[in-house]
Structure formats: structure tokens, C-alpha cells
Amino acid sequence: MPDSHLSVFAESAEMMAAAAGDLIRDAAERPFETEIKGDGSPVTDVDKATEDCIRAIIAERHPDHGILGEERAPVSPDAEFVWIIDPIDGTLPFLAGIPVFGTLIALVQGDTPLLGVVDMPMTGERWVGQHGKETLRNGVPVRTRACSDLSSALMSTSNQDFYGPDDIGALTRMKEATRLAVYGGSCMSYAQLATGRIDVGFDVQFDIHDYLALVPVIQGAGGVVSDWNGGPLGVTSGDRFVAAGDKRVHTEALRVLNQG
Amino acid sequence: MHDLALFVKVGHELADIGRKMARAAFVDGAAFQTKSDGSPVTEVDQAIEKAMRKVISDRFPEHGILGEEYGNSDLDSEFVWVIDPIDGTKSFATGLPTFGCLISLCHNNVPVIGIVELPVAEQRCVGVVGQPTTFNGKPVHCRPRTSLSECVMSLSGPEFYKETAPRPGFERLWPQSEWNVYGGGCVAYASLARGFVDICLEGSNLSPFDFCAYVPVIEGAGGRITDWHGEALSLRAGPDTRARGVLASGDPGVHEQALRIIAE
Numbered sequence: 265m266p267d268s269h270l271s272v273f274a275e276s277a278e279m280m281a282a283a284a285g286d287l288i289r290d291a292a293e294r295p296f297e298t299e300i301k302g303d304g305s306p307v308t309d310v311d312k313a314t315e316d317c318i319r320a321i322i323a324e325r326h327p328d329h330g331i332l333g334e335e336r337a338p339v340s341p342d343a344e345f346v347w348i349i350d351p352i353d354g355t356l357p358f359l360a361g362i363p364v365f366g367t368l369i370a371l372v373q374g375d376t377p378l379l380g381v382v383d384m385p386m387t388g389e390r391w392v393g394q395h396g397k398e399t400l401r402n403g404v405p406v407r408t409r410a411c412s413d414l415s416s417a418l419m420s421t422s423n424q425d426f427y428g429p430d431d432i433g434a435l436t437r438m439k440e441a442t443r444l445a446v447y448g449g450s451c452m453s454y455a456q457l458a459t460g461r462i463d464v465g466f467d468v469q470f471d472i473h474d475y476l477a478l479v480p481v482i483q484g485a486g487g488v489v490s491d492w493n494g495g496p497l498g499v500t501s502g503d504r505f506v507a508a509g510d511k512r513v514h515t516e517a518l519r520v521l522n523q524g
Numbered sequence: 525m526h527d528l529a530l531f532v533k534v535g536h537e538l539a540d541i542g543r544k545m546a547r548a549a550f551v552d553g554a555a556f557q558t559k560s561d562g563s564p565v566t567e568v569d570q571a572i573e574k575a576m577r578k579v580i581s582d583r584f585p586e587h588g589i590l591g592e593e594y595g596n597s598d599l600d601s602e603f604v605w606v607i608d609p610i611d612g613t614k615s616f617a618t619g620l621p622t623f624g625c626l627i628s629l630c631h632n633n634v635p636v637i638g639i640v641e642l643p644v645a646e647q648r649c650v651g652v653v654g655q656p657t658t659f660n661g662k663p664v665h666c667r668p669r670t671s672l673s674e675c676v677m678s679l680s681g682p683e684f685y686k687e688t689a690p691r692p693g694f695e696r697l698w699p700q701s702e703w704n705v706y707g708g709g710c711v712a713y714a715s716l717a718r719g720f721v722d723i724c725l726e727g728s729n730l731s732p733f734d735f736c737a738y739v740p741v742i743e744g745a746g747g748r749i750t751d752w753h754g755e756a757l758s759l760r761a762g763p764d765t766r767a768r769g770v771l772a773s774g775d776p777g778v779h780e781q782a783l784r785i786i787a788e
């Protein structure tokens with residue numbers, strides 16, 4: 265694919281992020297309606313309105329592209345290019361007024377994530393990752409930081425309540441194997457991993473809307489991402505995600521996550 | 525009580541200092557880097573506290589000051605300012621916006637002004653005894669809840685609750701909420717005052733600079749805030765000024781339910 269196409273897609277993604285951010289910032293100022301989805305997770309009218317706004321931009325600029333969004337039915341999932349969107353990643357922090365929630369936009373070609381955008385409406389930060397290019401934060405290149413071993417790593421995970429009886433051991437082992445832990449950072453903590461402020465992040469119950477946008481962002485900053493078996497992440501990957509700024513920490517983390 | 529309005533004004537000046545200096549280090553400073561031991565962060569903490577202390581001692585030389593970084597002076601004064609220049613240092617160091625400046629004024633040990641300043645989002649929650657709590661200048665109120673099962677609960681991180689023996693109420697309380705959020709830190713207390721969060725649980729072994737600011741903020745929004753035994757939080761809470769844990773609730777009835785569960 266010519267580079268120019270990818271640039272046009274990136275421009276579209278930034279338009280989507282900007283429009284989503286305007287909606288979310290406005291909505292965050294007041295209470296909103298919440299309902300419970302079939303899988304037990306909460307969703308707000310803001311999630312839906314934001315996804316609709318993003319979908320409208322895709323339909324207008326790239327009518328031949330497919331869309332897989334978290335809140336609405338799929339559109340042309342077999343198209344060559346498919347957008348994967350999570351209008352508000354971190355719905356719980358959003359409900360709680362904690363500004364670590366953001367909009368995730370990914371573009372895949374086949375099974376390969378080409379483009380990822382993490383937009384943080386409350387902090388005014390946007391990360392853009394493109395396959396084969398340097399990741400940018402507000403237009404400035406970012407890099408992950410070197411970390412030689414897991415015992416000196418700063419780790420992050422979102423919410424311990426998402427860990428079931430089979431997974432909680434992995435979380436406990438990682439807490440013991442690392443130096444410090446931060447919780448509840450949602451997509452923001454992975455963006456900060458790409459920026460060299462966090463060394464290793466992992467989550468369970470993560471679906472493609474949660475992680476595909478993170479893949480180009482982290483890889484383009486020099487980091488490593490995979491499922492918990494070390495496999496690459498595509499549209500058919502499972503629900504486990506692990507990312508590290510330094511390959512050595514990623515290798516060690518895979519071993520510790522799978523010890524049980 | 526002397527000139528409460530003047531004290532509030534100076535509280536805002538302190539929060540302005542915190543916002544400006546924390547943002548400079550966090551948002552605007554592209555070169556901001558944290559070593560793995562977090563040391564540059566401590567420098568920012570110290571610089572903010574130093575600047576705030578200077579304002580206080582210039583304006584009110586007779587007031588006492590208790591700060592996280594530089595200890596205490598004149599704690600027996602009628603008025604004591606209680607400052608945590610950056611609450612949530614780990615968040616600050618990792619680039620997460622879940623940190624803030626906590627500023628409080630205590631009168632005869634009782635917190636009468638509380639300010640939760642959130643520099644990244646440019647949000648400020650202000651509580652003044654006898655007045656409605658404000659968020660960015662607008663009055664806010666906690667929301668009513670009839671039971672714990674309707675509540676959004678904010679918890680720091682699992683390991684903070686494991687230091688007290690016997691196992692504290694945390695493990696009994698956390699499964700009873702509708703949802704828990706982790707790592708929200710001081711932001712969650714502002715959210716509680718705004719009616720976005722219903723319970724904040726924090727422990728253990730906390731110092732006055734960890735909680736004094738929350739007292740006027742939560743009470744002025746109609747909520748309740750005590751230690752885990754239901755006792756009032758003050759500058760002299762508990763032996764050697766430490767409290768074993770903080771429980772804040774938007775709904776007073778829910779607060780009673782939560783205290784009973786912790787005490788079981």
C-alpha cells in the first residue's frame with residue numbers, strides 16, 4: 265500500500281479523534297444515563313453518540329471500509345480495510361469522573377493493525393502510531409524506555425476485579441516480580457508505556473476494541489506487544505494483552521504470567 | 525472566625541501555584557523524565573511545597589504548617605495549613621492524570637477549608653465549612669444511594685489495604701459495590717462531591733495531609749467522611765496524628781452500612 269494512503273487514513277483517524285473528544289469533554293461535565301449491556305458491562309448514551317459520530321466520518325470519507333465498533337453492529341467486516349473503534353475506553357473511569365478514559369481508533373488490513381490512535385480528551389494528549397513509522401504524541405516522537413529486568417519494572421493493570429479465579433495468580437505473581445504497580449490507568453497507561461513512563465502493562469478481558477489501536481502505538485515507539493502466549497495480535501486474538509517497553513521485560517513477563 | 529474569605533482566597537493562590545508548577549513539569553515539559561527511582565518527581569513535590577509555604581508564612585506568619593515534604597511548624601497554632609503538594613506521586617511519575625494538590629486549613633485541629641486541585645484536567649474542588657462545595661466554581665452535591673449494591677466505589681490499589689491486622693474491611697466491602705474503580709486517588713474524592721462516585725475507601729496509616737482537605741469538600745457536598753471506626757478526621761486524628769483509614773460516602777445511610785461491614 266502506498267504511504268500516501270496510510271497518511272490519508274491517519275488524517276481521517278485524527279478527525280475522528282478530534283470530533284469524539286469534543287463530544288466526550290462536553291458530556292463529562294454532567295451526569296449521563298447508564299445501562300448494562302448483555303455482558304454485564306456498563307455503557308452510556310455518550311459511548312453510543314461518540315461511536316455514531318466516528319462512524320459517520322468513516323462512512324463519508326471511506327465508504328468502502330468496514331467498521332467494528334464496540335457499541336453498534338458491524339459494517340462490512342470482510343472489507344480490505346476495517347476500522348476498529350472503542351468510543352470510550354475506560355467506561356468505569358468515565359462514569360467515575362476519573363480522566364484516564366480515552367477514544368481508541370485502529371485500522372486493520374486483513375489481520376495487520378496499520379494505524380492506531382489513542383486520544384485522551386481530558387488531558388489534551390493524542391498518540392498516533394502507524395505501521396513502520398515512529399509513534400507521535402501531539403506531533404512529537406516518543407520512545408519507550410529501556411528496562412533491563414522485570415524486578416526494576418513499573419507495572420500497570422486496569423482493574424483487579426476483571427481477573428477471574430484462573431487469572432488472579434498471574435496478577436499476584438506480576439505484583440511480586442515488579443518494583444511498583446499502578447492501577448486503573450486504562451488506555452492511558454499503555455500510551456504512557458509508549459512514552460517511556462511505564463515498563464510493563466497487561467490486562468485480561470481485553471477485546472480487539474481495547475488493544476488493536478495500542479499495537480501500532482507501542483510498536484512504533486520501540487515496545488513489544490503480544491497475547492500472553494507471545495503471539496501477535498490481530499482481529500481474531502484472544503482477550504489477554506501484554507506490552508513492554510523493553511523486549512527483555514516482555515520475555516520475562518510472559519514467563520511469569522504463565523508460571524501457574 | 526477571623527477572615528475566612530481571605531483564607532479561602534489564599535487557598536486559591538496556593539492551588540494556582542500547584543497547578544502552574546505541576547503542569548509545567550507534567551504537561552508542558554516535553555523533557556520531563558522520571559528516573560526509575562522517581563527522584564525528579566520528589567524535586568517537583570518539594571519545589572511546590574516550598575513555594576506554597578512561602579506564601580503562607582508571608583501572609584500569615586502566626587499560622588502553623590504541616591506539609592508532606594518539609595514536616596511541620598507551629599502545629600499548636602490556632603490555624604494550621606495542611607499541604608500535600610502532589611498526592612499520587614506514582615501517578616504523576618507514570619504520566620497518569622490521577623494526582624493532585626491537597627490544601628487544607630485547620631482551625632483548632634478541625635479542617636475548615638479543603639481544596640482538591642487537579643492540575644492536568646484544570647479542575648478544582650473547594651470545600652469551606654458551612655458553605656456548599658464547588659467544582660470549578662459551581663456548587664456540587666453528592667448523589668443519594670439506597671444500598672451499597674448501587675454504589676461506584678473508589679479504591680487505591682489492593683496492596684494498600686493489606687497492611688493492617690486483622691484484615692481490614694476492604695475485603696468485606698469491595699465485593700458489595702456495583703463497580704469498583706482503582707487508582708483514582710484524590711480525583712475520586714472530587715468525583716464523590718460531584719455525584720459520580722459513591723464511596724471512597726483508603727487506608728491505612730494515613731497522615732493528616734492525606735485526608736484533611738477532603739473533610740470540608742465532602743461535608744459541604746452533603747456526604748460523610750470519617751475514619752474506619754466512624755470517628756471524625758482532624759489534624760489530631762488518632763495517636764501520633766495518623767488515621768487508620770478513611771471512608772467517605774455520598775449518602776449518609778450508605779456510610780452507616782459501610783461502617784457496619786468494616787466493623788463486623
